[in-house]
Amino acid sequence: MVETVIDLWTKYDYVYINGLLGTIYLAAITVFIATIIGTVIAIMKLSEIKIFDFITALYIGVLRGTPILLQLYFFWLVLPKITPFELSDTVCIVIALIVNASAYVAEIIRAGIQAVDKGQTEAAKSLGLSDANTMKKIILPQAIKNILPALGNEYITMIKQTSLASVFFVGELMTSYKTVQSATFLAVPSLVIVGIIYLIITTILSKGLNIFERRLRLNDM
Amino acid sequence: MTCKKIFEVKDLSKSFGKLEVLKNINESIYEAEVVCIIGPSGSGKSTFLRCLNLLEKPTSGKVFFEDVDISDKSIKINKYRQKIGMVFQSFNVFPHLTVLENITLTPVLEKKVSKEDAKNDAFELLKRVGLFDKRDEYPTRLSGGQKQRLAIVRALAMKPDVMLFDEPTSALDPEMVKEVLEVIKDLAKSNMTIVIVTHEMGFAREVSDRILFMDEGIIAEQGTPSEIFDNPQNERTIEFLGKVL
Numbered sequence: 468m469v470e471t472v473i474d475l476w477t478k479y480d481y482v483y484i485n486g487l488l489g490t491i492y493l494a495a496i497t498v499f500i501a502t503i504i505g506t507v508i509a510i511m512k513l514s515e516i517k518i519f520d521f522i523t524a525l526y527i528g529v530l531r532g533t534p535i536l537l538q539l540y541f542f543w544l545v546l547p548k549i550t551p552f553e554l555s556d557t558v559c560i561v562i563a564l565i566v567n568a569s570a571y572v573a574e575i576i577r578a579g580i581q582a583v584d585k586g587q588t589e590a591a592k593s594l595g596l597s598d599a600n601t602m603k604k605i606i607l608p609q610a611i612k613n614i615l616p617a618l619g620n621e622y623i624t625m626i627k628q629t630s631l632a633s634v635f636f637v638g639e640l641m642t643s644y645k646t647v648q649s650a651t652f653l654a655v656p657s658l659v660i661v662g663i664i665y666l667i668i669t670t671i672l673s674k675g676l677n678i679f680e681r682r683l684r685l686n687d688m
Numbered sequence: 689m690t691c692k693k694i695f696e697v698k699d700l701s702k703s704f705g706k707l708e709v710l711k712n713i714n715e716s717i718y719e720a721e722v723v724c725i726i727g728p729s730g731s732g733k734s735t736f737l738r739c740l741n742l743l744e745k746p747t748s749g750k751v752f753f754e755d756v757d758i759s760d761k762s763i764k765i766n767k768y769r770q771k772i773g774m775v776f777q778s779f780n781v782f783p784h785l786t787v788l789e790n791i792t793l794t795p796v797l798e799k800k801v802s803k804e805d806a807k808n809d810a811f812e813l814l815k816r817v818g819l820f821d822k823r824d825e826y827p828t829r830l831s832g833g834q835k836q837r838l839a840i841v842r843a844l845a846m847k848p849d850v851m852l853f854d855e856p857t858s859a860l861d862p863e864m865v866k867e868v869l870e871v872i873k874d875l876a877k878s879n880m881t882i883v884i885v886t887h888e889m890g891f892a893r894e895v896s897d898r899i900l901f902m903d904e905g906i907i908a909e910q911g912t913p914s915e916i917f918d919n920p921q922n923e924r925t926i927e928f929l930g931k932v933l
Contacts, residue, residue: 589743590780590839594794594846595770604793608784 471656479647486643487664493629493639497564498622504565505572512577523573530570536631539563543635560632568625575621579614580606612683619676623669630665640664692719693755694850694881695740700749702735709735711905712749717850722882724892726916727902728928733885736902737852740883741772754849770798773843777855779835781827787814787838788823791845799846806845813841817871833864837871850881857888889932893917901925 476483512523530538542563547554583606591601633641644661648654695717702710709732717723717740725733738744739751742758742765751759758768782790791813792806801809814820817837827835836856843851853872857865869891876882876895886892892899892913899916901909901924909922917933920926 584780586776586778586780587782590774590776590782591794592766593741593743593769593772593774593776594843595766595768595798596794597766597798600797604797605782 468656471653472659475647475651475653475656476660479643479650482643482646483640483660483664486638486640486646486661487668489637489639489642490626490629490668493561493564493632493637494622494626496561497568497625497629500565501568501572501625502618504569506576508569508573509576509580512573513580527570527573530567531574535567535628536634538567539631539634542566556635557632557637560635560637564625564629564632567628568621571621571624572618575617576610576614579617580610582613583609615683616676616680619672619679623672623676626668626672627665693717694719694721694753695883696752696755697739698750698752700736700739700751701747702732702739702744703747709905710739710746713905713907715900715907717881717883719849719881720879721897722876722895723884723898723900724896725883725885725900725902726887726889726892726928727900727908731902732905733902734854737854737883737885740852741769741774743774766798770794770846771849773846773848773851775836775839775843775851775853775856777858779832779839779859781830781835781838781842783827786824786826787819787830790827790838791842794842795845809845810841813844816874817841831864832860833867836860836864836868840868840871840875844875850883851875853882853884853886855885855887857886887932889917889929901928903928 508523508526511519512527514520539560543556543559546559546562587605587609588601591605596605629639630641632639633645636642636645640661644657647657651657693716695715697713697715700710700713701708713736725736727733735744739746740753742751746759749759750757753768753772756768757763758765782793785793788807788810791810792803795801795806795809796803811820811823814823817840819834819837819841822830822834827838830838840851840856856872857868860868865888869888872882872884872891873895884892884895894913896913898910899913900907901916901920901922903922903924909916909920909925916925917929920929
């Protein structure tokens with residue numbers, strides 16, 4: 468078994484490495500754009516405008532209440548039909564991943580902001596700070612300490628979720644597994660290789676996150 | 689006493705859902721006056737105070753600050769709040785800023801005071817309340833009494849025309865109550881207009897020009913400290929003072 472794994476790796480390492488690059492690419496785009504969109508949605512949700520509250524509640528509710536695989540299928544099927552220009556499978560899947568992740572990011576940011584003691588807002592307002600300065604100088608610097616660790620965990624989850632793109636044969640790590648498996652008929656050794664690569668990335672990121680969290684807490688002292 | 693009105697409240701009512709907390713209150717606060725609001729819990733004292741700087745929006749009625757209707761929705765309320773200092777029961781100092789930054793933040797951002805001037809003002813204020821040595825500490829290192837003194841000078845740094853205190857000593861350990869009350873007393877002597885919601889009856893008696901007794905959303909009785917404490921007329925006032933004194 469160990470030998471087969473090593474053999475497979477020596478022979479097909481470029482396939483896996485390409486897959487890894489695909490995964491990193493998908494995850495990076497998703498994380499980056501989902502964070503921006505998620506922030507906007509969180510701000511809309513926190514605003515006291517009723518229509519925004521309704522729209523964002525619906526958006527977050529649907530995206531968190533249905534399976535991500537269903538959402539990928541939905542975007543993959545529907546997007547090409549409603550856009551006037553050609554969309555590759557990859558683009559459809561990336562958009563779906565971003566939309567899904569943005570809902571989770573929005574909830575993390577909203578919760579982080581709302582976890583800041585209400586007295587802080589009241590004190591800032593009573594001093595005569597504008598709403599924008601209250602957010603920027605008082606609420607966000609405190610909320611960020613709640614948000615960042617949770618966001619880091621969400622990013623790790625996103626990396627694992629990009630594997631669902633393999634269902635649509637979008638180039639990433641799990642698709643590499645399929646490629647090698649169909650060429651060699653060796654399923655389990657290929658899975659082991661891919662699994663180890665995922666484990667390495669997620670472990671590195673969790674460790675990095677732990678160090679970062681400890682730093683944040685030190686600043687509190 | 690001068691006759692300039694700092695606050696004038698007209699037909700002020702406030703409800704939270706079905707609960708009517710303030711019932712049609714009419715009252716004025718005059719310049720350089722020290723007014724203490726006393727009364728049982730749930731009588732609407734804090735809500736009344738919080739309506740004065742619009743932290744609570746009145747359900748109906750108007751609040752005038754220096755003859756401007758600040759309950760008017762089209763008004764830029766933060767400009768007026770800069771002249772109305774407020775101190776809370778739970779201090780609400782900013783934990784991510786140093787003692788000095790807590791004080792200088794708003795003057796620099798909102799009043800465009802230069803950093804240097806803001807810092808000098810802050811030093812003066814910190815010396816006044818004995819916190820100068822703590823200027824570079826974060827609030828987590830301060831005791832409750834020190835946090836509350838910081839909250840007071842943070843509000844004073846905006847050079848307000850009036851100070852509102854919402855049960856400023858209720859969250860303090862007993863041995864720290866005095867140091868905070870001393871600061872408020874000094875402030876009262878400096879002719880600042882002050883409105884205080886408090887349970888410290890001895891302090892209220894000593895420092896006030898006028899006492900308002902609130903009960904069930906109305907100002908049930910008011911008068912000088914000796915009128916209220918020595919010769920209360922209202923049955924509810926008598927009952928309340930009987931319990932707390």
